[in-house]
Every structure is written in structure tokens, then in C-alpha cells.
Amino acid sequence: EIVLTQSPATLSLSPGERATLSCRASQSVSSYLAWYQQKPGQAPRLLIYGASNRATGTPARFSGSGSGTDFILTISSLEPEDFAVYYCQQRSNWPSFTFGPGTKVDIK
């Protein structure tokens, strides 16, 4: 089973600052990695797929990078609505989907 690890667990930043979130896989997942955003009381929302492709409706301030085992989600300038929990997800080892434990981005 491929395990995803996310760091940091919590990121405290101010609006306008740059956020850098990390996701590491226990073995290579190639580029089969996605990022989701979840706000309290809401379902997750797909932000990035294929490691670097923005999903429909994802603002340009969100970008994804990486391949193999190390991935980064960058939010170039935090907006108030970006404070949320972010999960990475892989499906390299068909058929199972696995999610990382999440990174909470909260207001400093």
C-alpha cells in the first residue's frame, strides 16, 4: 500500500502570503496525484490533478508540481477563502485511492 505523508500538519499564515504544502509518497506514484481543498462542513473539492493540472474553476494562484514521490501545492497569495484543509490523493496502485492526512492552512 502506498502511504502519503503531508507536511506541515498546520500552516499558519496571513492573507497575501505564499503557502507551500508538501505531499510525499512512500513509493513512486508517477504524476498520478491530486490535491483537494476542504472547508468546514463541506465536501472536498478537486483543485489539482495529474500533479500540476488545475481542475475546472481552480484559480490561477493555485499551482501543483512534482513527480515520483515528492509533490508541492503552492498558493501564491492567500485569499481569505483559501484557509481550509488540503489533502493529497493518489491512485497509482490501481484500484485503491489513498489520501494523505491533510494540511490545515489557518489564519495567523
Add this chain to the structure above:
Amino acid sequence: QVQLQESGPGLVKPSGTLSLTCAVSGVSIRSSNWWSWVRQSPGKGLEWIGEVYYSGSTNYNPSLKSRVIISVDQSNNQFSLKMYSVTAADTAVYYCARDLFTTSGYYMDVWGKGTTVTVSS
């Protein structure tokens, strides 16, 4: 616009069976997609339960496979989850989602709002 809506009992007794349905609108369930169930225990992360194709083919999380059946109802454009022998550890928000196929892999691009299921006597 594709929409998913979960429904089912919010309270299930220990050792009982959890039964949920996901109604799909805006697209035929016969479209070339897999349809998933995902859960989130209180204050915890996301756990994939399994998925079904419109033909009835299924894939399951190995850790839950022995207790779960996911099925599809083409005539009503919906799919369902049954989880047997539930315990308090199965208390969670249950989401249904569409697995979008892309050339970069499968991802969940549309989600239901989620339904809370509590296991308690």
C-alpha cells in the same frame, strides 16, 4: 451540471447494516465513469471505501472489503453502499463522488454534500 445527493438513515445500531444511496443527476450513470464512496470520521481524514462501474463491476478498499457491497441501479440513476456489522468506528460523514477519468489518472471531480451516519444503540 452533475450533482450527487446521498440519502439514508442517520443512525445505525452496532452490528447492524449501514445502507446509503447516491442519486446522480445531470448525467447518466451509464456514462463511462466509476462512482465512489468516501468517508470521513469525526475530526479525521478521508478514507476511500470503494467504487462501482455502471456495469456493476466493483473495486473496494482492502481494509473494508469483507464488510462492504456497492451496487448500481441504472434505472434510477443511482448507486448504493451497504456496510455490514458496523461498529462505533464506522461513525462518519459518508460522501459519494464521481471518479473522473483523465489521461493523468482518475480523480474525484464531483462530490455529494455528504451525510452523517452515527453508529450507536
